[in-house]
Amino acid sequence: MIEDSRKILSEHSVSITNPRILVLEALLEFGNPITIDELQSKLKGAVAKSTLYRVLNDLKKIKILNEFTSPDNSTVVELILEDHSHHHHLFCSDCGEVIDVELSEEFEIMLNKEIEKVQKNFNFEITDHRVEMFGLCTDQCSNCK
Amino acid sequence: MIEDSRKILSEHSVSITNPRILVLEALLEFGNPITIDELQSKLKGAVAKSTLYRVLNDLKKIKILNEFTSPDNSTVVELILEDHSHHHHLFCSDCGEVIDVELSEEFEIMLNKEIEKVQKNFNFEITDHRVEMFGLCTDQCSNCK
DNA sequence: ACAGTAAATGAGAATAAGTCTCATTTATTT
DNA sequence: AAATAAATGAGACTTATTCTCATTTACTGT
Ligand SMILES: [Mn+2]
Ligand SMILES: [Mn+2]
Ligand SMILES: [Zn+2]
Ligand SMILES: [Zn+2]
Numbered sequence: 001m002i003e004d005s006r007k008i009l010s011e012h013s014v015s016i017t018n019p020r021i022l023v024l025e026a027l028l029e030f031g032n033p034i035t036i037d038e039l040q041s042k043l044k045g046a047v048a049k050s051t052l053y054r055v056l057n058d059l060k061k062i063k064i065l066n067e068f069t070s071p072d073n074s075t076v077v078e079l080i081l082e083d084h085s086h087h088h089h090l091f092c093s094d095c096g097e098v099i100d101v102e103l104s105e106e107f108e109i110m111l112n113k114e115i116e117k118v119q120k121n122f123n124f125e126i127t128d129h130r131v132e133m134f135g136l137c138t139d140q141c142s143n144c145k
Numbered sequence: 146m147i148e149d150s151r152k153i154l155s156e157h158s159v160s161i162t163n164p165r166i167l168v169l170e171a172l173l174e175f176g177n178p179i180t181i182d183e184l185q186s187k188l189k190g191a192v193a194k195s196t197l198y199r200v201l202n203d204l205k206k207i208k209i210l211n212e213f214t215s216p217d218n219s220t221v222v223e224l225i226l227e228d229h230s231h232h233h234h235l236f237c238s239d240c241g242e243v244i245d246v247e248l249s250e251e252f253e254i255m256l257n258k259e260i261e262k263v264q265k266n267f268n269f270e271i272t273d274h275r276v277e278m279f280g281l282c283t284d285q286c287s288n289c290k
Numbered sequence: 291a292c293a294g295t296a297a298a299t300g301a302g303a304a305t306a307a308g309t310c311t312c313a314t315t316t317a318t319t320t
Numbered sequence: 321a322a323a324t325a326a327a328t329g330a331g332a333c334t335t336a337t338t339c340t341c342a343t344t345t346a347c348t349g350t
Contacts, residue, residue: 015317015318015326018316018328019329036307047328049329069218090263090267092269099267101263103259104259107256114249118235118248122244123282123283124281125283129276129277129279131275132274132275132276134271137267138268138269160297162298162345165298181337193299193300194336195301195337195338199299200298220337
């Protein structure tokens with residue numbers, strides 16, 4: 001995992017530093033979208049708060065980190081590596097878990113057609129979209145029992 | 146408009162107070178999703194900051210206010226009255242404008258089918274969804290020229 | 291209309307996520 | 321190994337939102 005992190009950094013010509021490795025490792029290990037709070041507690045103070053935010057910004061700049069706000073207003077980040085393709089998110093309103101969801105290709109095609117229509121109607125240039133689903137994990141989520 | 150505001154409040158058995166009327170009037174007059182910042186400037190200090198947030202919470206409690214975060218992290222609110230049906234949002238990454246968008250019925254039907262699948266796959270109970278589109282208004286938006 | 295009571299308000303203090311500053315440390319290049 | 325630019329840590333700062341509490345206001349029953 002340390003090697004994965006080093007590789008990611010060097011492939012993006014970002015200098016290899018301890019805080020960057022630690023943050024990447026934590027993200028890789030968790031493997032799911034994670035709250036900044038959770039991330040901080042996984043790091044157990046090994047990286048200063050200011051540095052954590054700087055590293056997250058660095059990762060955003062090289063386009064391997066995605067950031068969004070969950071319905072309870074916490075900031076969530078996730079790595080987007082090569083294998084990580086276009087997908088959407090499912091939020092548990094109870095425990096706050098965020099789950100990656102891939103929707104069917106037919107659906108994405110239809111959504112793109114809708115987007116075409118919206119572009120024309122509003123004379124917009126739409127560059128991205130997001131589908132979010134909210135609900136309750138019923139029994140299998142890692143936080144709720 | 147004052148009468149509309151009074152009516153909305155009494156219909157939801159919320160006591161009719163000046164700050165509540167002022168906030169409702171501003172929202173009704175603007176008629177679109179609005180940033181809390183913009184809302185505050187429309188109110189020109191007529192409502193104390195703490196009261197504004199309280200009133201917005203009151204409106205959320207009676208389920209006539211929707212709140213979400215725009216991609217630039219500002220908080221956006223909108224009234225959801227009877228006529229205001231299910232819809233989604235389009236964000237201009239340049240000027241921050243937020244536009245209501247209604248997608249086709251066929252699309253929503255298909256999305257609901259996708260949601261059915263996700264519910265089963267993840268053993269979730271999905272209660273709501275959101276489609277967000279991001280891009281640039283090309284010429285007609287009220288803020289960019 | 292009036293008094294009594296609970297609810298709502300205003301002003302400003304408190305909280306907390308995220309940013310910034312600056313002195314020190316570290317990574318990279320030679 | 322030295323030189324240099326970049327990155328870091330610690331804590332100050334900013335700013336959106338919440339909280340506190342003394343005062344004001346809206347509703348209820350008379
Ligand atoms: Mn994801
Ligand atoms: Mn809307
Ligand atoms: Zn859950
Ligand atoms: Zn615009």
